[in-house]
Amino acid sequence: MRKLDLDRRKLLARALALGAISALPACDYEDPAHPDLADKFLLAMSRWNDRVQAALFSRHTLAPTFSTAQITNPPRFNAFYDISQAPVVDPATYRFGLTGQIQEKAPWSLDQLRALPRTSQITRLVCVEGWRVIGQWSGVPLRSFLQRIGADTTCRYVSFQCADGYYSSIDMASALHPQTILALDFLNAPLTPPFGAPLRLRIPTKLGFKNPKSLMSMNVGNVYTGGYWEDQGYNWFSGS
Ligand SMILES: Nc1nc2c(c(=O)[nH]1)N[C@H]1C(S)=C(S)[C@@H](COP(=O)(O)O)O[C@H]1N2
Ligand SMILES: [Mo]
Numbered sequence: 420m421r422k423l424d425l426d427r428r429k430l431l432a433r434a435l436a437l438g439a440i441s442a443l444p445a446c447d448y449e450d451p452a453h454p455d456l457a458d459k460f461l462l463a464m465s466r467w468n469d470r471v472q473a474a475l476f477s478r479h480t481l482a483p484t485f486s487t488a489q490i491t492n493p494p495r496f497n498a499f500y501d502i503s504q505a506p507v508v509d510p511a512t513y514r515f516g517l518t519g520q521i522q523e524k525a526p527w528s529l530d531q532l533r534a535l536p537r538t539s540q541i542t543r544l545v546c547v548e549g550w551r552v553i554g555q556w557s558g559v560p561l562r563s564f565l566q567r568i569g570a571d572t573t574c575r576y577v578s579f580q581c582a583d584g585y586y587s588s589i590d591m592a593s594a595l596h597p598q599t600i601l602a603l604d605f606l607n608a609p610l611t612p613p614f615g616a617p618l619r620l621r622i623p624t625k626l627g628f629k630n631p632k633s634l635m636s637m638n639v640g641n642v643y644t645g646g647y648w649e650d651q652g653y654n655w656f657s658g659s
Pocket of ligand 2: 497545546547548627628
């Protein structure tokens with residue numbers, strides 16, 4: 420067999436493995452503390468998939484944008500619990516905490532965040548459950564916020580912790596992408612509690628679960644911190 424054929428075969432095997440892991444339902448995933456060989460194999464493939472997606476990712480490639488008429492109204496809620504359980508954060512006492520490789524770590528109030536230059540986007544949020552919505556979010560570009568606080572943008576990860584215990588993390592290139600924002604508003608009004616009040620990450624180049632809501636703090640660093648769904652087998656990079 421020629422070497423090229425062998426490489427093609429390997430690629431095919433990998434593509435099949437990637438298909439397999441993307442089809443894993445979160446609830447059927449086994450105890451992550453005791454992965455069997457197949458799980459280890461799939462996890463290794465998913466890590467390989469992260470690297471391929473990171474290599475293909477370009478800060479110049481924008482996620483599609485839409486017109487006002489295409490906005491999904493009412494929006495669709497999703498979380499790992501029912502909408503009635505969504506956390507309610509007091510906007511008056513709210514502080515967005517900062518940790519890790521950041522020069523200015525003072526926490527931010529909502530008034531301070533709202534005083535920063537903002538951008539707006541009409542983009543699509545795609546959930547792995549098989550639905551998508553189009554919404555209008557506005558807020559502070561994460562890129563300019565990271566620069567403002569003196570974050571070390573040579574670090575690998577930006578991680579987020581939420582009021583409901585949810586957490587997620589993204590690669591620095593995605594954090595610096597022009598469409599990645601710390602969203603404050605939906606349809607030009609402050610975010611409401613079930614949809615991420617008072618502050619959420621809106622990153623249209625990634626799947627819905629990489630858009631943590633009700634952010635309490637952010638860390639910049641080189642230690643992989645995973646995420647709520649990521650730790651249960653969902654692919655970490657999850658570009659959309
Ligand atoms: N804090 C928090 N953020 C979260 C989640 C969650 O359970 N808690 N679910 C994620 C998932 S799976 C999706 S699809 C989107 C849904 O966002 P929406 O409710 O605005 O549609 O939020 C993401 N961010
Ligand atoms: Mo989701």
